[in-house]
Amino acid sequence: MSYTPMIQQYLKVKAEYKDAFLFFRLGDFYEMFFDDAIKASQELEITLTSREGGSEDRIPMCGVPHHSARQYIEQLVERGFKVAICEQTEDPKQAKGVVRREVVQLITPGTMMEGKALQEKENNYISTITHFSDNTYGFAYNDLSTGETKVTMIHTGFEEALNELSLSGAKEIIIAADFNEELQRKLKERTVLTFSVEEDCSVKEGYEPLLAEIDQEKLRITAARLFNYLYRTQKRSLDHLQKVSIYQTHQYMKIDYFSKRNLELTETIRSKGKKGSLLWLLDETKTAMGGRLLKQWIDRPLVDELEIIRRQTLVETLISSFFEREELREKLKEVYDLERLAGRVAFGNVNARDLVQLRRSLLQIPFLKELLKKLPHKEAEKLSDRLDACEEVVDLLEQAIVDNPPLVIKDGNMIKDGYNEVLDRYRDATRNGKTWIAQLEKQEREKTGIKSLKVGYNRVFGYYIEVTRANLHLLEEGRYERKQTLTNAERFITPELKEKEALILQAEEKSMELEYELFTAVREHVKEFIPRLQALAKLVSELDVLQCFATVSEGRHYVKPNFSTDRRIVIKDGRHPVVEKVMNAQEYVPNDCYMDADREMLLITGPNMSGKSTYMRQIALTAILAQIGCYVPASEAELPIFDQVFTRIGAADDLISGQSTFMVEMLEARNAIVHSTKNSLILFDEIGRGTSTYDGMALAQAMIEYIHDHIGAKTLFSTHYHELTVLEDALHMVKNIHVRAVEQNGKVVFLHKIKEGAADKSYGIHVAQLAELPKVLIQRASEILAGLEQKDEGQPIQKAAESTPKIAEPDAQLSFFNEPVETKATTFRSKEKHVLEKIKELDILDMTPMQAMNILYDLHKKIKS
Known part of the structure; x- marks a missing residue:
């Protein structure tokens, strides 16, 4: 197919940017052709048209105006696409043939420099x-x-x-x-x-x-x-x-992808938004760059105790200096995003308003320095000395840029009077010319007697004298040259007005050109200070995050944690920081946590909804808060410095990669077991519930034993397998704790209080009752449970001893045999085989579990007799 020269040019450029939308500049529009046009019309919901391409076939085409292209580019980039901007790089008047065009920038999701897609408190x-x-x-x-x-x-x-x-x-x-x-x-x-x-x-x-x-x-x-x-x-x-x-x-403390998600550090699992996360709780920053640094600190807590203590010391100083801190917060509000302003200066897309923001920001630095010097600590004084106010930049911008410049840098009115002598002369000519225009209008009214006569201006026709049709007879013949006819008026020009118009417009044109040149020179001068501005931005960001920690810690009654040398955890009245904020603080039930060399692993039992997962999470969040330099939600806290945090909490299918809930659970567990050390913190919640009871219990016990014997990490392990609580007797570093619940008038009341020892029951039916399952169903479940408990009455759960094998016997949960459960797994397997043979003989494989269980129970009595 033979294409026109312009389409051939388009295709040649497009061949180099196959994976991007090509915005091809044609006059006042960016046009797209072929597949780009079809896809763009769908993504941007704009009209798809067509044009001649050089043969009888028309080619698909769509376009957007160049002055509003940014919003369309942002839409595409937000959706993960790339956009190549192809501009005319030759004056069409001087072009011989097709105007030369080149791609001047490829905009991608990772290279955005401005726009809504660039969140101010998030790095891109x-x-x-x-x-x-x-x-x-x-x-x-x-x-x-x-x-x-x-x-x-x-x-x-x-x-x-x-x-x-x-x-x-x-x-x-x-x-x-x-x-x-x-x-x-x-x-x-x-x-x-x-x-x-x-x-x-x-x-x-x-x-x-x-x-x-x-x-x-x-x-x-x-x-x-x-x-x-x-x-x-x-x-x-x-x-x-x-x-x-x-x-x-x-x-840094390693927090893997799964743990970061499970702990909801920077976004919640359900909404994928900031609200409800630890970042949401902490973010009292006043600057965009402070907000970004806070997120970086949460993502990468420190393991260097000296640096943690340095941050803590500054937080402590800011807490003790309330009035200075409040004044500091007010001044920080006036500091714009120095990091990104510096980036835009270098990139060449900064405008005059950006430079005004830069100047206003730098004017706050002397106040910040003085405030820091008032704080009673040497670290604050050191920080003050390092703040660079960049006075040269302030002086330059004070002299050059007006206080309220326009957004568009080619429209003029950016540079202050007195900054440049030549510009002042052009402006004087323009202003004097406009004064002459105003005087001309007065003179013409007096000369003609037409009170409604006016002298106006528009970009197309320039200056003109406008007279209504009713007053045309009052004009002196031969003096006025008709320029434009309107419905109710005529517009004219005189030789004097024409001469003055040329002087005024020439002065305005030269003035705007010179202003742009002067602005570019100012921008290039500011560019020389970029390293200093970036160093200043880092210090202001750090100061902002530290005041944020102080504000949150004081307002929510957090305490300064100490760090233990013997890996002890001592937390008194610990709280989950986010849950406490969401709830009324008076309603939150605090809990203690104590772990040492004899209590490396806490086995947590208790009913669903009682707070086991919340308790586990709050321990991890307390450790993370401590290691980013913040105070922690407790009345007293002593912690080791953890090298890693691993969590396995909650259940979710990974449908994209075809992994079930149980597979995800096992992968997360494997990640923790393979990579953790004795200095790590592991949180395992309900391991094994994604498979059969026997499998799940066996895996859970094996993991507990492996962590106990081979890793020695501080571990919180919650479970519904009450049979596992006997491990406390066999594994000397495992201790049972439970979340207390009581029954009142046949209903369960969760006290959310952690107590020593194992829970006595699961309260599963009570939880189902709270979920408002049908009453008939609840009643039937209670009857079945009573029957099971009656059959199991007098069946003691085998206690683990030093010689206990590594897999706990599942018969303790549901036993068909009255004699005590034997300790050897092989014996259990032989009984299991015998039972299966009897089931086959009785042909009851298709019965319900309850029916089969009753028959087996009767079978058991016959076998015994």
């Missing part, structure tokens, strides 16, 4: 994973809007690389074209990401200084792949990119 990361031949992985991530880049090496397998990717929350990932297909499949199963390919991983001269402190070749390669993609797609100077920061995963 783009990441890369490089797979090396020795099965190690380089992982790097960057926030283009702030310029920060971090890189690490992972030596423990792809799962940890996946975990780092999940923690970063990246929206886009860059890989090599030959990246392992199986690993790509895992990436797509676990994440919702936009995939991009970058083959070039060689270090370029332009960003070599950013990697100057990195001597590991693998880290340099990983970071270079990321930078090469950014420079290739953004096609401009990225002067705001900061030096690459190397981190080691062991520098």
Whole structure:
């Protein structure tokens, strides 16, 4: 098919950006053709049309106005698409043939610099994973809007690389074209990401200084792949990119993807929103950059005790200085997003209002410095000394930019009078000309006697004299030249007005051109201060998070935790911070937790809805709060510093990868058991309930024993298998605790109070009653339970002893044999085989469980007799 030259040009550019929507500039519109047009019309709900393409067939086409294109681009990028912006790079008047066009930027989910898709309190990361031949992985991530880049090496397998990717929350990932297909499949199963390919991983001269402190070749390669993609797609100077920061995963408390989700650290499981999470509880930050740093601290709690204590000390100082802290909070409200403002300056999309925000922000720094000096601690004074007010930037912006500039930088009225002599002359000519226009209107009214005569202006016709039709006879013939005819009036121009118009418009045009040049020069000057602005932003962010901790800790009556050297946990009146906030604080029942070398594992029993999971979560959240430097919800707290937190709480199918609830449960349990150390914290909730009772109980006991014998981690293990409580006698570091509940007038009352020892019953039927199941059903369940308990009456549960085998006997839950349950699993299996043979003989396989149980019970009595 033969296409027109313009369509051929489009297809040539499109071939280089096959995975992106190509916004092709034609006059005042960005047009899309072929498949792009069809898909864009569906995604953006815009009209699909067609045009001649050079043959008899018409080609699909749709477009958006260039002045409103941003909203359409944001819609596409938010949905995970990429958009290539193709502009006219040649003056159409000077073009010979088709106007030259080039892609000036590729906008992707990981490279957004502005717009609604860029949440102010969330980083917008783009990441890369490089797979090396020795099965190690380089992982790097960057926030283009702030310029920060971090890189690490992972030596423990792809799962940890996946975990780092999940923690970063990246929206886009860059890989090599030959990246392992199986690993790509895992990436797509676990994440919702936009995939991009970058083959070039060689270090370029332009960003070599950013990697100057990195001597590991693998880290340099990983970071270079990321930078090469950014420079290739953004096609401009990225002067705001900061030096690459190397981190080691062991520098932080490891919280895997599952545990982060289960503990609802930054978003809730159900709504996937911030409300109801730990981040929601803590976020009393006053700046956007402080909000982002808070999320980073929650994602990566510290293991360095000295740094934790440094944060605690500043929090303590801010708590004790209420008035200074409140004044600090008020000043922080006036500080805009210095990180992203610096990024926009470098990127070239900053406007005059942004620079006014920058100036106002910097004007708050001297006040912050003085406030910090008033605080009674050396750490606060050190922080004050490090705050750089960037006076040179303030002075420049004070002199150059007006207080209320327009949004569009090419409309003029941005630069202050007195800043530039030439600009002042142009403005004087413009203003004097407009004064002359006003005087002209007065003179013409007096000369003609037409009181309604007016001198006006529009962009199309310039200046004019407007006279209503009724007054046309009053005009002097030959002096007025008709310019435009309206329904009820005529517009004219005179030789004097025409001459003055040329002077005024020429002055205005030159004035606007010069203003733009001056603004660009100011922006370039500010660009020189980007490193200082970024350093200042980091300090202000940290100050904001610390005041946030102080505000929350004081307002919610948290206490400063101490750190134990002997791995003791001592929490008095501990609370779940989020649940306490959602509930009335007076209604929340606090609980203690004590664990030491003799109490490494707490086996928690009690009915559903009694608070077992809440109790377990609050211990983990208390540890995380302590290790980010915040106070904790308790009246007293002493904790070890945990290297990792693992949780297995709740149940959910992973339908995407075809994994059942039980498989997800086992994978999460495996992750904890394989990777935990004695310095870890493990929370296991109802392990084994996704399979049969016997299987589940066997697995639960085996896990308890394995953790006890081989790991020694602090573990909270809740269960409905009451038979497991006998393990306290066999495993010396296991202790039973339970959530107390009582019956009143035939109804269960949950006290939500943790007590020593095992629970006496499960109260399952009572919980079903609270759920308002039909009364007939509840009554029948009670009858069945009474029958089972009567048959089991006098059947003691076998206590575990030192010689107890590793799998507890399930007969203790439902026994068909009156003699005590034997301790050897082989004996049980022989009885099981015998019972199955009898079932086959009686042909009762299709009966209900209850019918079969009654027949078996009768069979048992006959066998005994």
